[in-house]
Amino acid sequence: MMNSAATEDGIVDRPRGARSDRLHAQVIAATQELLREGGLNAATVDAIAQRSGVSKATIYKHWPSRTAVAAKAFGRMMAEALPLPDTGSTREDLSEQVRRVSAFYDSDLGAVFAQLIAACVDDPAGAAYFRKYFLDGRRAAITDLWQRGIDRGDADPSIPIDDVIDVLFGPLVFRRLTGHYALTDEHARTLAQTALAGLLPIGDGIAARTDHNEQLA
Amino acid sequence: MMNSAATEDGIVDRPRGARSDRLHAQVIAATQELLREGGLNAATVDAIAQRSGVSKATIYKHWPSRTAVAAKAFGRMMAEALPLPDTGSTREDLSEQVRRVSAFYDSDLGAVFAQLIAACVDDPAGAAYFRKYFLDGRRAAITDLWQRGIDRGDADPSIPIDDVIDVLFGPLVFRRLTGHYALTDEHARTLAQTALAGLLPIGDGIAARTDHNEQLA
Amino acid sequence: MMNSAATEDGIVDRPRGARSDRLHAQVIAATQELLREGGLNAATVDAIAQRSGVSKATIYKHWPSRTAVAAKAFGRMMAEALPLPDTGSTREDLSEQVRRVSAFYDSDLGAVFAQLIAACVDDPAGAAYFRKYFLDGRRAAITDLWQRGIDRGDADPSIPIDDVIDVLFGPLVFRRLTGHYALTDEHARTLAQTALAGLLPIGDGIAARTDHNEQLA
Amino acid sequence: MMNSAATEDGIVDRPRGARSDRLHAQVIAATQELLREGGLNAATVDAIAQRSGVSKATIYKHWPSRTAVAAKAFGRMMAEALPLPDTGSTREDLSEQVRRVSAFYDSDLGAVFAQLIAACVDDPAGAAYFRKYFLDGRRAAITDLWQRGIDRGDADPSIPIDDVIDVLFGPLVFRRLTGHYALTDEHARTLAQTALAGLLPIGDGIAARTDHNEQLA
DNA sequence: AGCTAAGCGAGACGGTACGTCAAGTCTTTCA
């Protein structure tokens, strides 16, 4: 399945050199165009090869699978999208971000996002690329935002950041993939509120948002 | 794409009659076997036809797509799995359920679940089946659990049930699909706690878990 | 390598039926065109599929390999070529036929013949087709010619027909393939004479052309 | 197609010098190993380059094509194989040689021989190498044998030597390539007898093996 | 009981993309 040296996480150790880098960039650019024009289904390896002028064989030397190419191209493409809000309030920031991400998922590029996640299910190597070139960046951004909150004193440092991120955005991913609940701004706003406030009332055997770590003992 | 009358939600209005019902059951049974043996990839339409003794053409008269068949088979297969806990405490019940679902996602059949979600992305008709025969049942169960909490007084009736469900289980789906965070029992336990307690402390401009609807105004 | 039921000699037992027959004929016709236009190299499976309107997958259901398709197409194409001479003299007939075959090998279609033979070397299944649809017919024709000579009394029935054929035409094949000796009419005429007369003089411990079987004792 | 100066017959005029000679020898040796181990298909240019430690570019400076390399390697490899018999009788010598060559063609290296001939069909430059480094030597040997016969008086000097060789060995080549007739010792023996005695009886309007040239007039 | 028409089994088919392979060319780097 893989035809190049690969590090343990499935990321291919691609050829080095100026020429190689140029080809690499051409492939990414062509893939981005195709993703924009017709989604993941349009970004076949043949189409990428043709559009980029780089041969299929070379593409398979640089990436382990089509999904990996698309994941990297998509990650680069979205790098500057969805800039973080900075209202001074962590609650506001997160709520706003949930709404923005919801709107994004509901867009054409959001469909590409869904296709990529889907493609990762049977392609662990591709999934590694998706995480490295898309997810990691997104999650780092939210982590920054959260850290600001901690510094400011309105975020609880004892909550695992992965929980923070996934409780806020996991629901949107779930909804986007199965379509069981519409990705409207209204729903996003409510979701943020629900997630941020916690589901159950205080005093149900647990103090709300205090002493988080203790509860695990 | 569809070769039978279909209702607006993509569910095919299949032929009626005893014979038809028998064939239907055979297909579902064969598909379940195949899903168990080799996941979604093993459940090709050809394989289902061969194993069930029902022809491909007939299968496509009963379902709009392969995904739809698999979704229904999977739904039936999982119907009795993951029975709801009933500890008397909503918090305990939900926390326990999050852990069970996490363990399920981490299993072989959890992989099938992920494959089905993935397959739904480019197959709206299949997605309708997945929702109808799998998701809806799951969500109804959690809804019941939540209702018990409301009746008991430890659940807030103003929170949209879709938020309840998705905040608790969306993170697990997200993690299962991209693999960015392991589905361990430890993580599940913590996640439940985080989701149930709310992310931010009380007094950050909002009262925790009270007067939920008001906030939307 | 083979994806259809195949008889022991490598000939695929292709689907039956009117539609199937029509497709079969289309493939053969398209292949013949391509062979004429650009030789074996032009008759790629993709090209045949495109030109014939028959899909690649179907072609591979009817034949075990590209060589097999080409061999059959070529055999059908050449069926009426090179009609046997009938001068009343076996010597004259054979000599004439050697010259005709030499001229044929030297032509464009002779090049295709050489390419087919070459392709058979690493494709036993293709070779079976080449023998069945091309060689066998040719050899049967020479056998007929030879039988006329036997009936007439000027051919020796004790000589194995395979020796007759191969001594006369094997040299031409050899020359065509390696190009070590030109396929001129002059050379063909001389070759026929040499082959027909025998290489060594009478009285070299063996009687010329008499009692063939005895010599083996 | 060719990247070095080449003489008119396709033989590359390779670089001179001690270093160059060493590289040349390494390539030939590596190719011989590969041919022995896995036939022509194993002797890919990449494999030869790797095994010999000589780069592909350098190989293409010394030879016009892969076939050419293999042909030369094969020729060198077979140089001492199949030594000529010398029984004192031309008939015996030739008959014995036909049997030896038949046995050789039926061996593993005989398969390589067939693959090389096949490869020459679409590679005139390679064919030139095959003739120069393999065929020519073989043919010269038979020519010597035949000359001994002429000197001895039991071979007819008027028969073109190319006819002698091709009538005797062309049939074996033909049989080896298409597999239409088995390469058994029995068949070889009979073939030699047939070829050496001539196909048609004396008195069929031509004197057997006499006055060969006259017949052409 | 026989007729008829829908339902069905069997499986051929087109389409589309996949990932692979090897030949031959070209570039970069090293000694």
Add this chain to the structure above:
DNA sequence: TGAAAGACTTGACGTACCGTCTCGCTTAGCT
């Protein structure tokens, strides 16, 4: 400066699976 290393293009390969389609056979259900 010449070769090693190896990246790159090209072109074809054979495979897989989807969803469609055609052809008879079967079997209800009606006459």
